[in-house]
Amino acid sequence: MIIYLAGPLFSLAERRFNEEFAKALERSYFPSMVILPQDHAAKINEAAGFSERMYCFALDAINHSEAIVAILDGADTDSGTCIEMGYAKAKGKLVIGVRTDFRSGEDRGLNLMVSNICSHLIILHSTSTTLEELAEEVARVLADSKSAISADADSMVVA
Numbered sequence: 188m189i190i191y192l193a194g195p196l197f198s199l200a201e202r203r204f205n206e207e208f209a210k211a212l213e214r215s216y217f218p219s220m221v222i223l224p225q226d227h228a229a230k231i232n233e234a235a236g237f238s239e240r241m242y243c244f245a246l247d248a249i250n251h252s253e254a255i256v257a258i259l260d261g262a263d264t265d266s267g268t269c270i271e272m273g274y275a276k277a278k279g280k281l282v283i284g285v286r287t288d289f290r291s292g293e294d295r296g297l298n299l300m301v302s303n304i305c306s307h308l309i310i311l312h313s314t315s316t317t318l319e320e321l322a323e324e325v326a327r328v329l330a331d332s333k334s335a336i337s338a339d340a341d342s343m344v345v346a
Contacts, residue, residue, distance in 0.1 A: 194258030
């Protein structure tokens, strides 16, 4: 399964979390490949037209993914992550929101539009959760969703 990992990628802490979480997710849900936009951004960072090229890469990567896992930590969800989630939802992709931030907000710590666009929302507080536990929970949701999609496809009648 190809999984697109959406989330903030602007600080060393954010990029490191994304890298470690992607590895844990690939170990927990096999076979899978996690696309990290930050890896592509690092390759083209100094290139002309960076913004447009990065935008096109993100949309293309989402188009080729079966699911998007969105990191929703922070006082307010990253705006680019929100766009990626909306695009993925419009394309019929599975959108899994992940929040480890224990701060509260309007709807489970999130803006209600963000929380409700998620096909599944996983909230595990950072004070008591490891990356491996978080990845295992996402893998469980992916497996359950894949089983549900297969069951729906098996029950379809072609006229």
